[in-house]
Structure formats: C-alpha cells, structure tokens
Amino acid sequence: MKLARVRKKERIGERFVLLELEERSIATQAQPGQFVMVRPMGEVYDPLLPRPFAVLRTEGERFTLLFEVTGRGTLLLSRLEPGDTLQVLGPLGRGFSLKVSSGVLIAGGRGVVPLVFLALEFTKRRIPFSFFVGVREKKELALLRVLDDIGEVFWSCEERVSGGFCGTVLGLFERCLDTVLKGDVKIYACGPEGMLRGLAKMLAGKEEIVEVSLETRMGCGFGVCLGCAIPKRSGGYWHVCSDGPVFKLSEVVL
Amino acid sequence: MKLARVRKKERIGERFVLLELEERSIATQAQPGQFVMVRPMGEVYDPLLPRPFAVLRTEGERFTLLFEVTGRGTLLLSRLEPGDTLQVLGPLGRGFSLKVSSGVLIAGGRGVVPLVFLALEFTKRRIPFSFFVGVREKKELALLRVLDDIGEVFWSCEERVSGGFCGTVLGLFERCLDTVLKGDVKIYACGPEGMLRGLAKMLAGKEEIVEVSLETRMGCGFGVCLGCAIPKRSGGYWHVCSDGPVFKLSEVVL
C-alpha cells in the first residue's frame, strides 16, 4: 500500500465527508469508475480490511474521495484531519468506457461519486452528456455541491423541495427518456440496488448500452480473495474488484 | 469510563509525550501516586485494553499525563491532538502516604511522573523534601523540564553530560544518604525494576520507611480481573491496581 496525506477535508451535509488526498501514482493514473482501497491506520487491525471507495476526481498529484459514514471504517476515516496520513491501494478495477458520442449519467445518493469523475472526463473530451441525480432526503441535497463545476444537472428528491423534481431519479429520468436516448448514446448508472433494478426494467432490451458501477463487500480489492463475487448472466460469477466495478447491464444479474 | 478532552499536547524529547486532559472528577480527586486507565478510541478493539498511567499533576478541572511511547497503545495516544477526546477511568489505586515531616524522592526515567505530583503536594503542604532523578541517556534529560516548578532537583545521567552527576541515580543518592536520612523521613521511589532492587539493597533494614510505586501489566485497573498480581513478602499476591501501585518496601518482593 502507499501512504497518502490528507490535504483537504470537508463535511458535506450530515452524513458525507470529502477527503482530498495526495498520492501521485493514483492521482495520475485513476480513470472514471475506478476505485481505491483505504485503511485509516497502519498498526491497528480492528477494523481489519481496507475499504473500497470510488474516485471523485483527480487534480495534479491529488485525488478526492467522497464517502458516507455508514459504519466503523468510514467513522474512523471521517476523523482524519489535514496532515494525517492513511494507506491507499489503487487505482483498481475496470472503469467506464469513454468511447461514445454522448452519454446519460444517472446517480442515486453516493452513487454520484464515480459519475462526477466521468462527467469531468466527458467535459474534457467535449463529449456531450446529461446528468441525473436523485437523493432520498432533503439533507442529502448537500451532495449537489460536488456537481458545481459540472454544467447542467437534473436532480430529484423524494422529499418535497423547491427547485428540483419531487420523486425518484428514475421518475425524473423517465420523463426525458425519448429526448436523451438518441444516436450513439451510452447510459451510465451508479446507486442503490433498488434503483439499478428499476433502471434495468425501464431499459429492458437496451442492456448493451447501459453501464452500471456496482458495490459488493470486498476483501482484497485486487483479485486474490474471490470475495467480491456477483452472478454472471451466463452463469458463474464475476469478481467486482477485477472484472468491474463497472459492468454492462447485459453482463450481470441485479 | 469518562470522556476527557485533550487540551494541551507537548512532545518531550524523542520518546515522551505530555497530555493535559480535561475531566473534572479525576482532576479534583486524584492523589499523588494514583493512576488512570486510558483508551484512545471508543469503537476500536485493537488495541483492546486500556493502558495505566500515573497522574503527573492536576490543576482545576484538568490533569496531566506524561508517557513514554513504548508500544502500540502509547503510539496511538501520542497521535492525539488538542480537541480530541479519549476514554479515562480513575483516579485509581492507593497513592503515597503524605503524613511525614520530610521526604526523599528518587526517580528513574518515566518513574519521575508520580513523584512530580508528590513533590508538588509536599510543596503545598510545606513538607521539605529532596528530589533525585536519574536518566540513562542524554536525550532523556528533556524529562527534567517537567521539574521546572519544583525547587532544587539533583539529577544524574549515565552518559557524560555537564551540570549533572554522571552515573546512576542510586550512585548519586548514595553520596547524600547520611545528610538526607535524618529524623522522621520517608523515602519515595519509582523507576525500573533494576533501580528499585538496587535501592532495596542499599536501604536494607529501612524497608518500613520506603514507599515504591510499581508497574505491572494490567487488565481492568479496578480490581476485578486479578491480572496485576505481584508476590507478597508474607506469601500470596498483592494486586497492584487495588492494593497499590504504591507499596511499602517491606510489603513486596522485587
């Protein structure tokens, strides 16, 4: 593992933390959709395993993570302050395919992370895209802040709020289906299982042009433990850390 | 356990760290020679057990610890910064007896900690005392800093340095034996086993007037696990956390 130093820390809403980390090789090599494995402390073996996190963006020798505090590992990470160091491994996994003439990005909650990186890459490459983001609760709207430097974003919230669409991101997306699904377009999605299943239903038949980034529990993150299995359409299992985390919808069973 | 907040942190030399902690009940109740049990993090169970540390001094709602980084627990503690909180239990154990008309304090290395507290108490009570401190290496001389607000201190170092006695603290003490051992005097000592054994030899016959503060591995620190046993002179075992850590030399086998 490599040592990365925390350069910036930001709390986003109540449940999210953004960490800007300095580690050259990851910052310069990471592609949209790839992830890193992170351990808060070297000499401590509880929690034991590193935790997987997608890369939000890179800049020079720095890369940024955005995570939700959901358990002990993320709790410890949320306590790190600028100047602290942590152990990182990566970049890991297979990212999103970038060979398209236009893209549709659909994110649910923290699923926004890898898609922000993708959107920034598309902007660089002048590939047009539309970005849909959905959150459950008002307070998660804080997440939208990381989308500031990304052109227009359509967002939804399941709680009633002004400015955005009230409902799920799929509900929002459905309304624009025909307008966005034209020509050589790819759809990129990341979010809770329920949302991805709904999307799969909605896009039945189009599985070839849909890429989803998936989460599973991971052991190693680099392909040795076979702990991150998910069922293949064709039978048998994929390993999310090495075959993914990005898959064509046609390859997986959600 | 109670939560204490780190108010001040100071590195003393290469191996020592001083933490000023805010926790009212301990600060107001601790007596010289008593100790506290400390855990750096609540939700993490490696390292598992709290670590025992003597109290260096108290002031208002704050008390101070001074520890040597010797392993994983103290390493984690050494990473705490002002504002961080930790778990503390105490004050624990039986401290030094304060009913004397004069005292001689003999400290080796980190053994200085409980004796500093004692010296400050003696000063308050206008009980005259002489303070002998010995360190092995030059770099440990940084420890003398915590003795600044204590009148005169005789110190020794096993490496050659200017200003102090070159040799062990016992060598230094021996030279002053007759001058200091007069009238109703008690001798208080804390330091490495070797030093305490040497002292015991030197003061054979005087065991009744010598109090030593001892270290053992501890489980609970408050008398339930019976893990901190040391042999009694009379056979059987003392429990350092509840019967000590301060014992009359006449009570223990070193």
Next chain:
Amino acid sequence: MNLSVRLGRLTLQNPVVLTSGTCGYGKEMRPYLDLDSLGAITVKGLSLFPWEGNPPPRIWETWAGLLNSIGLENKGLERFLEEDLPFLENLATCVFVNIWGKTVGEYVTIARELDKVKRIDALELNLSCPNVERGGATFVSDFKVLERLVGEVRQATGKFLIAKLGPQVRDWEATVTILEREGAEALSVTNSFPALAVDVERMSFVFALKTAGLSGPAIKPLALKMVYDLVGMTDLPIIGMGGITTAEDALEFLLVGAKAIGVGTANLVNPSSAMRILEGIKQYLLRKDITDIGEVIGKVR
C-alpha cells in the same frame, strides 16, 4: 417492552449477565454501573479453600483478544461469606456463584455450603479446570468423572444449577446428555479458549504455565458457532458468552437461541460495557418494533 427471560425455573429481568472472573465480587463494579439494572452477576470462581493462583505475568494482550492465566485465584468460601456476601445481600438482581474444586469432593462440599445461603440464586460449575485426581485433565474430559461430579453436586444443593463449558469438550452430544441426565438446569458457553503466546524479545513463553485462556472480541465468531450448535442439541437454556463487546454481538447470540448472554472481557475494556449493551438491545427492539425480547431469541436458526 418485556426484557425478562426464563431459564427454566429461573427468571432474569433481562438477558445481560456479568461473567465470572470479570466483575470481581460485584462491589468493585459499583462505581461504574448499576448492578441492579442487569439480569445477573456471576462472582469470581470460588473454591472451598483460598487459592493463590498463578505467578505473574497473568495477562497478555493479543489482536482484539486477551490471554489470561489467573489460575483461579480466590479468597475461599469463608472470607467470601464474611467479606462479600453482605454486599450481594443488598442487590436486587440475581446472584450466580461460579464454583470449582481440585476434586469432586471439593465441588460437592462448597455446593452444600452455598446451598445454605438464601441470597444465592444459582451455582455455576466451572468444568474447565484441572482435576488433580486425574493428573490435571479437565473435569469435562472424563465422562465418568463428569457424571459423578454433576450428579453429586445435584444431590448436595437445590439451587439452580448451571454447567459452564469450554472448548475442552470433545464430544458435545455425549457431554450434554450426561449434564441433562445428572440434573444441570442451564449451560454457560463458552469459557476461554486454550491458546499460547511467546514473548519474542525475551525468547520465552509469556506465561509460566505456557498456555493461557483466550477471551475477548477475537473469539466471538467461534463462541457464536458453539452456542448455535449447542442450541440444536439440547432444550437446556443456554447463557451465551465469548467476546460479546457490543449490543450487536449480544443480539447475535440471542438470535441463534441463547436465552441470556454473558459479558466478560468487555468489563475490563470498559466497566460500563454491560449497561451499554443492555441499552443497545433496548434501542434495537424499539427500532425493530419488537415488544418482547422472546421474539428475538432463536429467531435465526
């Protein structure tokens, strides 16, 4: 919300029990938690005569675990009755006394003596200690001896009788059959695991007796399996223990069928652990909208 659990003829106000050797004789815990709020307290293993225990070092920390070689030190029956019973008399919670002996005879005698003490709600037999008449093999490792031990203790006392087992048990089915037949009314599982530590710097074993007992968070997944397997073998109520550190740990044991749970090493890590665990169990029941803890017990089989 009903938190009380029934262990055969004995009812605990809630399933949280302090395990033997990790809560002294009760007194020592008083500053840190309200003993009366717990289901029961099990006092340090008691023998007929005072016992010195093992030479230091007696404890050693391992990864998320604790090795102990206390060697059953205790003050013996007489001083217990004199110095500690009075405090226990005034408790409003159940009092279990963990007992052991070097011979079957010693078990029987101390059981008979404690039978006279009204305040004591149950006797817990530590069956994982060495039998001097059998060259130090544990009492569970010889079925004939086990049978005699439990049978004769049963004759000697009318108290609720708990048998405490550990990894030394080789044939669980057979052992449980004997315990049921000889009149044990509940099982405490598990005692600590025989383990080893070497002091690399000193190039020697850490403990004078070489092996010591492993306890604490590290052993939880092993203890949980032992309890799960055992629940499938017997109708005797089981007090599940081994590494329980959080409310979630405790709930795992209850869900697989333990009727009560023991908090041990966690008391050393933080003396108010047991109350935090009880609090966490209540929170869980509220969150899950469950009104009777009975609905949790054995729900996952």
Next chain:
Amino acid sequence: MNLSVRLGRLTLQNPVVLTSGTCGYGKEMRPYLDLDSLGAITVKGLSLFPWEGNPPPRIWETWAGLLNSIGLENKGLERFLEEDLPFLENLATCVFVNIWGKTVGEYVTIARELDKVKRIDALELNLSCPNVERGGATFVSDFKVLERLVGEVRQATGKFLIAKLGPQVRDWEATVTILEREGAEALSVTNSFPALAVDVERMSFVFALKTAGLSGPAIKPLALKMVYDLVGMTDLPIIGMGGITTAEDALEFLLVGAKAIGVGTANLVNPSSAMRILEGIKQYLLRKDITDIGEVIGKVR
C-alpha cells in the same frame, strides 16, 4: 545471514510462504511485492474441474478477523495450466499448488496431472474440504478415507507432499501417525476455523451456508498453540500459519518450532505484508545478533 530453511528434502530461501487463497495465482500480487524474494507461494486451491464456489456474500469482517465462504471457487486444472503456469514458470521462488477434490479419485487424478509439471515444487493437500462420498464430512474426519487419500496421492506423484490441516482434526496424534505413514512430507497448520456470523439488522445468517471460516489476527494465539502442540508430536516439518500479521507473529511460530510460516489474510489487509514480515525477521536477527535463522526455530519449547 542465513535465512534458508529445510523442509525435509525441500529447501526454501527463507521461511515466508504466501498461503493458498490469499495470493491468487501469483500474478495479482506482482504489482505489490517481489515474489522472488519470498520462500514460496501457494496458489489458490485447485480442483480437476472448474468450480463456481459459493453465492455472495462471501466475506464478512469480525473483530480483527475475517470470515470467508468462498467455497473453493477456482478455474480448474486445464485453465490453470494454460493461463497461470506460464507466469509461475518465470518465478525464481518455490511454487506450491494447493489441491482439493470432491472425492479421493479427484485428488489422485489432479495430483497425477500436476506431477508432470516440472515447475511445481510441492503439492499441498487441502484436507479440510467436504467429501461428497461421505455426505460432506471433511476428509480428515474419517481415518480410513484419510489413509486412502494420502496413500493414493503419494502413489500418484513424486512431488514434495504437504498435508494441510485445520481445527476439524479431532485426534491429532492419530491423524499425524497416518499422515507420516502414508508419506506426507510436511504439514501446513492451520486452515481457517469454522465459525458463524449473524446479520443482526437483516435478522438472518450472513452466509448462505451459515458457517464460514475464520482467519486473520484474531486466531493467532489459537493457531500458535496448535503448531506448538503439533511440533511435539511429529518430526515432519511444519509450515505454521493462522493470523500472522507482523514479523513478531511470524517469529512466535518459528520460535515454537515451525520451519516456515504462512502469510494469508494479511495479504488482503496489505498486499506487501509478506515482504514487511520478511524485513522484520531480518531486523530481529540483526538486533539479536543471530546469523542463522535455524537458531531461532524451536528455541522456545
């Protein structure tokens, strides 16, 4: 400084071995450590035919431990020879192949096939997996079967033969006697410990098969005792493993008599663990002014 150790007729350049299932087929580790600097690498458990393994979830974290229910997924002999052997051919360190089968016949056939592969230095028999001809009991739990299995594999290959054991062994003395007689040349101890986890929020077992294998730092003091006891029972060289995470852990196993040590879960925690451990062992020898690692092995008995 001499770091090489002899396991019978096989010599390792140093005692650090990567254990099966935690280092893939070698390739995957290349970015993180120099395989050629280690004593040996043991590839993922291989079977005659491809095997899917268990449904997710396959791993779960416990206190300083890892529960796994991978279910021996592997690509099977044919693809291994085609896809992975070429990389292994170019390694300068020893290559162990861990093999398993659903029947004695499968063990024998894969052993015979691998016997033809010059590059492979040793075969490690995973004896802790279910025997379908015996209703899924592990191969170690039936002496007759064990005898046949090892004996026939011995006939099928001239390779250095390692038997890998775990806590499923009930009678170590008897098991070791059989293994010695049937021609095993070394023992790997220990495999992971059968354990259990419950998902408290979902109120269900974490794993489809309920139980899973516990590994990682948590089990070290238990594994160390197993190895210590075993060293006293046999002259077969032992590769000690179970929770080894630091150089100190590794040295504990060597000091009680293990000839080599296996690094498993630590590879997942940090893929360069094995090199850090090897480095730490060197530091220790320097500090202690020991020129031959042989002086450390078995020094604490």
